Amino acid sequence: MKKIALIGSTGSIGTQTLEVIRAHPEKFQLVSLAAGRNVELALEQVHEFKPQTVAVANKEDAEIIKREADNRINVYYGKEGLLAAAVPEEADLLINAVVGSLGLEPTLQAIEAGIDIGIANKETLVTAGHLVTGLARKHGVQLLPVDSEHSAIFQCLAGNRLEEVERLILTASGGSFRNYERSALKNVTVEDALCHPNWKMGAKITIDSATMMNKGLEVIEAHWLFGIPYEDIEVVLHKESIIHSLVEYCDKSVLAQLGTPDMKVPIQYAMSYPDRLEIESTNRLNLWEIGTLHFEKPDRDRFRCLGYAYEAGRTGGTMTTVLNAANEEAVGLFLKGHISFLAIETYIEKALARHRVIHDPDLATILEADRDTREFVRAQLG
Template sequence: MKKRIAVLGSTGSIGTQTLDVVAHDPDRYQIEALAAGSNISLLLKQIDRFAPRLVSVANRELAREVELAAGRKTKVLYGDEGLIEAAAATDADLVVTAVVGSQGLKPTLAAIDAGKAIGLANKETLVTAGHLVSERAKAKGVPLLPIDSEHSAIFQCLNGESRQEVSKIILTASGGSFRSRSRAELEGVTVEEALRHPNWSMGAKITIDSATMVNKGLEVIEAHWLFGMPYDQIEVLLHPESVIHSMVEFRDHSVMAQLGNPDMRVPIQYALTYPARRPTPTEPLRLAEIGKLHFKEMDFERYPCLAMAYECGRTGGTMPTIFNAANEVAVARFLRGEIAFLDIEEVISRTMERHTPVHTPDLDDIVEADRWAREAAGR
């Protein structure tokens, strides 16, 4: 029987690679729903190839355009309600949440309430509401299958292991587009320079987050919720080759690592097929050709956004929501040319300083904190 899948963010980097994995093994999967933003030309190609029963787009005008092109066989919705229905109201067994930013929270919660397994590529969901998501997933018996390469690596290293035996989690970081530059050399860098990631092919927002190390900070907070690890037992290590995707150190000082080429289709497919493994449309890792792997301790003065992420995680409550929302606004402003690259961390820091955290927030508190942070960061 085919596994039925909904993909939220189908026209983005993770979404397109998810569909590439599906196309590689079409007898194994059925696409039930696709949700996209405004890239209608690509979405129409996906509809033609995968014949989903439901699609959702950003707004009503785009929905009308898709309806005219796709015909009556595909139900077309739009906006937040459409995104939630794509996540929760189909026969999908697994929902891949690959939308960018905090908009992934409500559809992920809806999918969990509907009993869908979650292929989690939207780290902001756990960053902004980790306590709500993890509690609800546990109550519903819904697995959270990580798709981020680092969390997939940790997930694989922990298979069959007792969590009580774990000494620490080690997340690896490439260092991003400017890893060879000092802070002084970051003055005046351009958007085009920031988008040239040396290892990974990713969307614009996550590529900028990699350069500021915000992305790694979000991953630290996500790892805290996914694996129940205290922040003092989550370490970040610079590893420029991105071959070791992450590691687990056990209390006997054994270290288990997961290695592979920097290709997101491997962790995506593992989430789709877990606990089984299948051939992938990727190249095998050839360590002899690589020759050497390099590692370096994290420099928190060089990457202050990572230090801020640890601070937010330890503070808890609504503070991680503030960190995430302020960053999303700051990155968007940088991409539009409104602020300089180093101003991203300044916007985040100032927004955090102005916030008084709610320590046990409900969903309404989180939504309000997100709204406030976006308004503050925009100023």
């Protein structure tokens, strides 16, 4: 039985991780969880799964958990709580399902503790990929991808040599506005942007999908997970989200991983690896029912965030930290109704243009670049 630590338990990935544990109680045990402000859902999770360690965002919510839950549970809050939930002594695997760069420090501490990482938080690798992968190698820790695209690549690489890989090809749905001309994006609303055609995801990642920044972040993540140069990582628009990604080898053979759009599949594979378990709730893929699959090369002028991500990735150093921080802040402003959808790109472009890159940064430098960028973006509102 694998013992699972879960941070981000009340979000989309977190709740689906718990669905997997619920379906396979003989395979997985939840030993810790960290939630944000959804204390009502967190309490339901605590009552059902009985983790030994629980963390929430603030002291008031922690008091509620202490009052309502088993008094043998260790309850924490804030940053200390997040770290405690990420690194319980008995954990075999940490599922990092928090949103944003908040997941970086818990991941680093879990790696130092020798805990394998199921990484759904792509911002961790975008912000500090060299630190995360270097530390994982040092401690012999596995980084197991949870994103459907990276899980697909991981599966297509199985049994093959990395030096024989010629290209990684990430598929992208195109998001909520994939059929819009750029001129039509000027007046789109938050509600419009949150209507993803294929996937059920949290608000931030759904907006990232609409701007294609999500795919740009995944390109950077793929670079760090698989050690492939940016010039050998490509993106293709694929509206059906049936092919989750592809790997082309030096003999021009292309392997693809296919399946219906269901995040429980890559979540469960990361948790059960190297084994596979049945998923009764997922529909079987019958290609004759799908009929036709569509592919299109993305327009970098239409999806400018994708280009920003490639440029930041190639520059390296703190530039990817700035990319991520600017995007998080700009998306947050959009979700609150403070800026327009297209202004997300403008704020990111300004943040990247002003930054003087620092190569091979340590953690303190990364955190300072992150803080400075967020302050800059927020200051643009005046």
